Amino acid sequence: MSQTGLEHPKLERQPMEPRALKSIILSGITIVCAITACIPLFSVLIMLFYRGGKRLTFQLFYTLPPGAFDSAGVGGFGNAILGTAFMVGIAGLISVPFGILAAIYLAELDPYSKISEIARFCAKTMTGLPSIIAGVFAYAIVVLVMGHYSAWAGGIALSLLMIPTVMLTAEEAIKMVPNPMREAAYGMGCTPAQSLIKVILPVAMPGIITGVVLAVARAAGETAPLLFTALFSESWLSPNDPTASLAVLIYNWSSSPYENLIELAWAASLILVVLVFILNILSRTIGGKIKR
Amino acid sequence: MEALKEIDANETYENDLPTDVALDCKAERIYYGDFLAVRDTHVPIKRNQITGFIGPSGCGKSTVLKSINRMNDLIRGFRFVGDIRFHGVNIYAANIDPVSVRRNIGMVFQQPNPFSMSIFDNVAFGLRLNRYKGNMQEKVEKALRSAALWKEVKDKLKNNGLSLSGGQQQRLCIARAIATEPRVLLMDEPCSALDPIATRQIEELMVKLKEQFTVAIVTHNMQQAMRVADQTAFFAVDISRGGRTGYLVEMGPTKELFENPQEQLTKEYLHGEFS
Numbered sequence: 001m002s003q004t005g006l007e008h009p010k011l012e013r014q015p016m017e018p019r020a021l022k023s024i025i026l027s028g029i030t031i032v033c034a035i036t037a038c039i040p041l042f043s044v045l046i047m048l049f050y051r052g053g054k055r056l057t058f059q060l061f062y063t064l065p066p067g068a069f070d071s072a073g074v075g076g077f078g079n080a081i082l083g084t085a086f087m088v089g090i091a092g093l094i095s096v097p098f099g100i101l102a103a104i105y106l107a108e109l110d111p112y113s114k115i116s117e118i119a120r121f122c123a124k125t126m127t128g129l130p131s132i133i134a135g136v137f138a139y140a141i142v143v144l145v146m147g148h149y150s151a152w153a154g155g156i157a158l159s160l161l162m163i164p165t166v167m168l169t170a171e172e173a174i175k176m177v178p179n180p181m182r183e184a185a186y187g188m189g190c191t192p193a194q195s196l197i198k199v200i201l202p203v204a205m206p207g208i209i210t211g212v213v214l215a216v217a218r219a220a221g222e223t224a225p226l227l228f229t230a231l232f233s234e235s236w237l238s239p240n241d242p243t244a245s246l247a248v249l250i251y252n253w254s255s256s257p258y259e260n261l262i263e264l265a266w267a268a269s270l271i272l273v274v275l276v277f278i279l280n281i282l283s284r285t286i287g288g289k290i291k292r
Numbered sequence: 293m294e295a296l297k298e299i300d301a302n303e304t305y306e307n308d309l310p311t312d313v314a315l316d317c318k319a320e321r322i323y324y325g326d327f328l329a330v331r332d333t334h335v336p337i338k339r340n341q342i343t344g345f346i347g348p349s350g351c352g353k354s355t356v357l358k359s360i361n362r363m364n365d366l367i368r369g370f371r372f373v374g375d376i377r378f379h380g381v382n383i384y385a386a387n388i389d390p391v392s393v394r395r396n397i398g399m400v401f402q403q404p405n406p407f408s409m410s411i412f413d414n415v416a417f418g419l420r421l422n423r424y425k426g427n428m429q430e431k432v433e434k435a436l437r438s439a440a441l442w443k444e445v446k447d448k449l450k451n452n453g454l455s456l457s458g459g460q461q462q463r464l465c466i467a468r469a470i471a472t473e474p475r476v477l478l479m480d481e482p483c484s485a486l487d488p489i490a491t492r493q494i495e496e497l498m499v500k501l502k503e504q505f506t507v508a509i510v511t512h513n514m515q516q517a518m519r520v521a522d523q524t525a526f527f528a529v530d531i532s533r534g535g536r537t538g539y540l541v542e543m544g545p546t547k548e549l550f551e552n553p554q555e556q557l558t559k560e561y562l563h564g565e566f567s
Binding site: 112178180181182183184185186187188189190191194198199202203 | 417
């Protein structure tokens with residue numbers, strides 16, 4: 001008791017006090033959940049390195065798939081790697097200009113118009129589009145029209161999945177450009193096109209590239225759209241014919257009865273996951289530059 | 293003084309204005325959507341002088357200034373009723389391209405806003421926009437000298453403009469704006485984001501710049517208006533009709549306005565009785 005008759009305030013930690021206890025328990029639960037969320041990724045990675053790592057040789061990248069009766073350890077999937085690269089490339093060539101130009105309209109030219117609002121709503125809905133629907137759509141408009149499966153159809157199916165991601169991230173990136181920059185450009189007497197090309201897009205570029213890289217990473221791992229459009233092939237890339245891809249290869253070979261093919265499917269999974277992993281890291285590095 | 297000669301040569305453009313008025317701004321009404329932001333404001337801006345716009349927050353002084361180079365066109369719902377005469381032309385006439393207006397009437401903003409590119413490219417920006425074919429190096433140096441920045445940056449012209457200090461950035465923005473030798477330079481509270489030393493430098497710069505350019509400046513700081521402005525326009529807010537509409541109370545030579553204001557409102561404001 002002090003002279004004034006007031007109690008001394010208690011400043012020491014009281015971990016057993018109910019409210020402190022509650023706080024400790026709740027923090028503990030959140031930490032456990034956060035760690036649990038990482039477990040799937042790490043267990044997948046460990047499993048892939050364990051099962052796929054032993055077949056990881058340079059041979060995989062330049063040889064064709066083995067026949068069913070080839071001896072163990074023979075063959076690779078160079079055609080599937082090339083096919084994935086080709087189809088993702090086609091998808092990028094379609095979705096990047098398309099997405100960025102649409103984003104420029106949405107973010108800069110007429111953000112509040114009816115067209116923009118409808119387009120934005122559609123793009124947001126499209127990001128949740130089941131990928132198999134994109135495959136069915138590309139099947140209907142490309143495969144049925146051309147009369148056969150092809151790499152082109154695969155690329156178009158993948159581009160449907162990439163466009164909304166590219167468009168929405170590019171829109172965000174353009175909107176993030178500080179308004180004083182815009183004012184400076186217009187104040188100097190830029191036309192809208194000049195202010196976009198000389199000032200706004202260079203500033204927004206890291207954000208736009210981040211979105212493109214993320215979209216590429218997603219497209220590279222998609223299986224369902226390619227099942228309907230590119231199918232699979234045992235031979236080297238020929239864009240007008242059915243085309244192999246890593247994702248479909250994994251799907252096909254993992255259920256095969258041949259040990260050799262199953263091993264190759266593991267190796268393909270490893271390569272695909274590492275590729276997606278690298279693309280994600282790349283997008284984070286580029287994205288990090290925005291803040292500087 | 294090349295620039296001075298050029299401006300003189302252009303005086304033949306003038307027709308219906310007293311020759312000492314570079315830009316005659318009559319803003320009858322300025323709207324943002326349904327909101328009447330400014331009414332009944334007539335500010336003649338005199339050639340080779342500094343015209344200061346003062347007044348409490350929300351009195352429309354920035355709105356009027358930004359109307360002069362049509363920056364407000366970028367704001368949704370902006371509508372201007374009135375007439376801004378620049379070289380005998382109403383810049384709000386239907387056949388006027390706002391982009392050309394902005395190339396002739398430069399602007400410096402409240403926040404220093406250099407582009408994220410080299411110091412040299414920042415200054416050369418407007419020249420390149422205008423497809424200037426002459427000696428770029430020389431023009432950039434001249435603009436940086438006029439903006440009292442040359443000595444500090446001459447060895448690092450390749451550095452990013454954003455790497456400079458706030459005051460240097462603002463002088464860079466001034467250099468960028470004057471590189472194309474606009475007839476009129478508008479400044480919207482150019483010192484409000486700067487420390488007193490940088491403010492002093494910009495003020496000295498303004499006084500020097502008026503030899504070549506006509507300057508209009510919005511300021512919150514009455515001492516600043518007293519120090520630099522030749523003419524001062526005092527704005528106030530009219531809340532009588534329910535809205536918050538700004539208007540010009542009175543305008544005159546700075547000394548007269550501060551020493552002998554004609555309106556009661558001006559007297560009260562200058563004596564700090566409201567803000």
